[in-house]
Amino acid sequence: MATIAVPLGAQAEQQEAETLRRPALTDYLRWSVDHKIIGVQYGVAAFIFFMVGGAMAMLIRLELWTPDLDVMVSGAAYNSLFTIHGTIMIFLFIIPMWAAFGNFVVPLQLGAKDMAFPWLNAFAFWLIPPAAVVVLLGYFVSPAEAGWTSYPPLSTLFSGDGQTLWALGAHLLGISSIMGSINFIVTIFNMRPPEMTIWRMPLLCWAVLATSIIAVMATPFLAGALTLLLLDRVAGTTFFDAAGGGDVLLWQNIFWFYSHPAVYIMVLPGMGVLSEVLSVHSRKPVFGYRMVGLSSMGIAFVGFTVWAHHMFTSLQPELRIPFMITTMIIAVPTGIKMFSWLGTIWGGKIRFTSAMLFALGFLSLFVIGGISGVMLAALPFDIHVHDTYFVVSHFHFVLFGGSVFAVYAALYHWFPKVTGRMMNERLGRIHFLFTYFGFLFTFFPMHVVGMLGMPRRVAVYVEAFQPWNQLISLAAFVLGFSSLIVIYNVIKSYYHGPIAGANPWRALTLEWQTTSPPPTMNFDDDPIPFEDPYGYGTEASAAYLDAVDEAFSGAAPAKGGGH
C-alpha cells in the first residue's frame, strides 16, 4: 500500500508533551470570529437554556402531580409557564444547539479554514443573548400566555406585554437564524476542497445544507407573522381581529408555514449526526449514501407543503385531505433515512460507545415519534386526539427522543475534537440509561392519557388520570436528574479526561484529520479527503487512517478501533 498524503503538521510534539492548545475559557466570553469558538459559544449558551427550560418542565410536572392547582398560583401562571418552556426549548435551545455543532464541525468536515463569513457568524451568535434577555424579561414583566405558537386572539387580546417582548425576541432569533443559514449554505457550496464533490460530502453537511435552505426560505414568514402580531398589539391594526375585517386563521397559516418546516430545522441536523455516528461506530459505510443526502433535500422540499395539518380542526374542510396526503408523503424520505440507518449498522462491528448508545436511542425513539406522526396525519384520528397529551407525546418523541438524543450523541462523538480530551464512557453509559428510561416512562404513558382524553395545556385535570400523571412526573424527575450527570461528565472530562489524540474513533471525515482541538486555522496544510467519507472496512481506508495516526502522533490512539 503506497503512502497517502495526509496533512503533516508541527503538532506532533504537542501530542507528546500532552499539552493541549485549547483556547482560554475567557476566550469564549468574548467576541470571536473563529467558528470553533462560536460553535462552543452556541453550544454552552443553548445548553444553559436547555437547563432553564428543563427546570420549567420539572415545575410543570410538579404541578401535574395532583389534579388540583397547587404549585402555580393560577391557571394563567401555568399558561405562561408552559409558554416559556416551549419558547425556550425551541427558539433558544434546539435551533441554536444545531448551530453549535454546525459551526464547529461543518467547516472542519469541509477542510475549510473558517466559515464563509466569519464576522457575520459571530454577529448571528451575539444576537442570541439580547434576544434571550428580551424573551425572559417578558416572562417576569407580564408573561405571554398563548403557548409557543402564540395563536391570536389569545396572543393579541389576553396576553400581557410579555407577548410583545416575546415577539421582539423571536424576531431577533429569526434574523440570527437566517444569517447563520446563509453562512452555512455559502460555506458548503464554495469552501469544499477541490477533491470533495458534492457527492463526497459528509452527510452532516448535507443535513445542515437542507436545514439552512429551509431556514432561509421559511424564517422570513415568521418575521412577517411577528410583524403583524406586533402591529396588532401596539399599533392598533386588526389583522387578526375579525371585528376589524381580520382573520385569526391568517396567523395560523403564516406561522405554520414557518413553523412546520422549522420542525425539520430542529431534527434534520440530528439525522445528519446519526448518519455520522452510526457509520463510524459500527465501522460500516453508510447504506445508500446518495439517497440519504437526497432524502434530506426531499424532507426540506415536502416540508413546505404540509403546514396546514396543524390546523385540521380549523381548516376549510376541502383542504384537509390534500394536507393529509402531503403529510403522509413526508414519511417516505424519513423512512428512507430510517432504513439507511438500520442498513448501516446491520452486520457492522458495533462499538457501544456512549455516542453510539444515544444514536441507537434516537433510532428506537424516533421511529415511535414518526409512527405517532403518521397516526396524527390521519385526519379522523387527529380530530379525536386533537390538543390532547397524545400530541404532547408525539412531539416530545421527535424533539427529545429525536433531536436531544442526537445532541447527546453528537456531544459524546465530537467532545474529543472540541476539547482534546475523551468523555468518561462509564458516566456516559449511566447518563444514557437514566435518560433513555426516564424519557420512555415520561413520554410513552402520555400516549395513553392522551387517547383517554386528557387535554394538553391544563393545570387541572380529571382525578382518574392522577396515577398516570404521577408515573409521568416521577419519570420526568429521573430524566431531569440525568442531565446533571452529563454536566458533571463534561466538566470532569474537560479537565481530567484521557487525551484524545487526533482521531480517537478512527473516522474518515476531515474534522478528524487535524489535531484535537484543531489549530486556529484548522489545518496546517490543505487536507486531502479520503475518496469516500464513509468507506470503512477497506484496506485503503485502514492505510489512510494509519497514515493519519502516524502524522499526528505516531502513538496509538486513546481508544483502539478496527478498520
Next chain:
Amino acid sequence: MTSTVHRGQKPKLGVAEMRLKNNRLGMTIFQISWIMVFLAMIVVNWQLRFSYAEWPPAGVAPFDPLLPTAATLALLLSSFLVKRGLDALRAQRLGGFLTCWRGAMALGVAFMAIIVYEFASVSDAAMATQYGITMRLMTGFHFLHALAILAIIFRVYRGGAAGRYSGDAHDSWAVEGSAKLWYFVTLAWIMFYVVLYWIR
C-alpha cells in the same frame, strides 16, 4: 496511491476571488430569502380579501394607480441607472458612475416621496377595512427597506466620489452589493405594485 484524489480538478481560488465568490452567492441567497417576507405580506393581503365580498370592500374607493405608476417607473429607471453606473465603474469611468448614481438617488427619492404621499392619503373609509390597512402595511414595510438601502447607496456613492473603488470587481464589492440590494427593492416593489393596484 490508494486514495483517488483529483488534485487540480478545479484551481484553488485565491483569498480575494474566494471572498468575491462568497459575497455573490451570499447576496443571492439573502435576496431569495428576504423576498419571502414580501411574499408573506402578499399572502396576508390575499387571505384578508376573503373576509370581504368584494375588493376593494363596498363603499371604499379603489386607489388611483396613476401616481404609483409614475413612482414605479421612477424606481425602474433608478435601478437601470444603478446598473449603468456599475458598468461605467467596471469600465474605469468613474465620472460616469457618479453621474448615474446621482440620477439614481434622485429618482429613488422621488419614488419615496410619492410613496409617502400615497401612504398619507389613504382615506378613513379605506382604513376602516383591510383594504387600507394592508396597503399601509405593505407600502410602509417596503418604504423602510427602500430608505435603508438608499442610505447604503448614498454611502457607497460618497466612497466612490472619494475614489475608494477601482473598476476591479474584487475591491468594489460594496458597489456591486449595494446595487444588487437596490434591484431587490425594485423587484419587491413591482410585486407589491401589481398586487395593490392591479389585482382586484
